[in-house]
Amino acid sequence: MTPQETDLASLIDRSGNGRPVVPFEGYSMDDMNNRDHRLLVQSPESIFSIDKADITREERLDGDRVRLWVTAGARALRVSPCVVNPSSPFTAVREYAPPVAPDGSPGAPVREDMENIPPPPSVYVSGAPTPARVATPPLSEVGERYNARCFGGDSYENNCAHFLSDAFIRAGYTELLPPNDHVAARCPAKRPIRARNMWSWFKAKAVRTSRVVEENTGWWAVFQIDGYWGGHVVLLDSDNMKWYGTAWHSDHNQYLYQW
Structure with a gap:
């Protein structure tokens, strides 16, 4: 490295020149519906279409996976599954949302349909609170x-x-x-x-x-x-x-x- 590159003041100054970025990991390909975007599949429940102009760097990982570095604050198209019902005739919902970094291990599913999954039953043990009785208003x-x-x-x-x-x-x-x-x-x-x-x-x-x-x-x-x-x-x-x-x-x- 040159003396300038090892100078702490210079490094701090250089680090402030770029906008912060957020890493996305998954499988990627060009978005056939929008040639200016890349698709990033984190899981079957979480698919992003990201503007190529917002991707600052791409890294190749094991097993054909990639890591895309996306400018923080960029707007990405997110596709998520939903349950078909009379008020929602679509099998997928598209909405604009700020990119979200992976949570947990690479490719960990991001479930956004938990309201359609029955919760586990209550489990009571000695000393646990009991359900409150909801009073009917007079x-x-x-x-x-x-x-x-x-x-x-x-x-x-x-x-x-x-x-x-x-x-x-x-x-x-x-x-x-x-x-x-x-x-x-x-x-x-x-x-x-x-x-x-x-x-x-x-x-x-x-x-x-x-x-x-x-x-x-x-x-x-x-x-x-x-x-x-x-x-x-x-x-x-x-x-x-x-x-x-x-x-x-x-x-x-x-x-x-x-x-």
């Missing part, structure tokens, strides 16, 4: 949250289920959010908007039912119906004989539910 809490509107700000000609379901959700009944087998229609804020859907949910939740309104029997979720097929839902505080909803129909058939 119906009185729903009454406190009722404000005759929806969190999303939208409104329809008929809002009985819409506004009541909003109060239920804000009171803690997040089970009404998707997915819920009882709910077939929602507003943009994901609130159920059909009284019959809420009725179905009431029936599934109930531990006590009644067909008549009686004073001082607590809070009830109520479905009312006559000739109007869609029906009507409302919340009743029978201790104070107050209702929460868009209307009360005393002349309708009454279906009351408690839990």
Whole structure:
């Protein structure tokens, strides 16, 4: 080495002239879909298409593997597998993402679909914590949250289920959010908007039912119906004989539910 190359100050000065780089290891070839890119296959779950202009150096490793040194901050195209479902008809998802250095041994799989893999069951040993019991919010809490509107700000000609379901959700009944087998229609804020859907949910939740309104029997979720097929839902505080909803129909058939 020349005296200049061994001079520490010169080496420090030279090291700051280039941008930092990130190593990628795997199998590589030209990207046939983009001639200006190289494909780098780390594993079946992690494939990158990297702009050749961002590759500063290439090293040959054992077994036809390579190490590509990529400029930090460069944008690479990453291809990852996904599970086919009605909302995602693709078998692979492409998205721009900053390059990520390999984690662990060369070519270690990078799994990005763990939400589709069932987790192992819980294992309990002596002294381990036990599952918490999730308390069901009282119906009185729903009454406190009722404000005759929806969190999303939208409104329809008929809002009985819409506004009541909003109060239920804000009171803690997040089970009404998707997915819920009882709910077939929602507003943009994901609130159920059909009284019959809420009725179905009431029936599934109930531990006590009644067909008549009686004073001082607590809070009830109520479905009312006559000739109007869609029906009507409302919340009743029978201790104070107050209702929460868009209307009360005393002349309708009454279906009351408690839990």
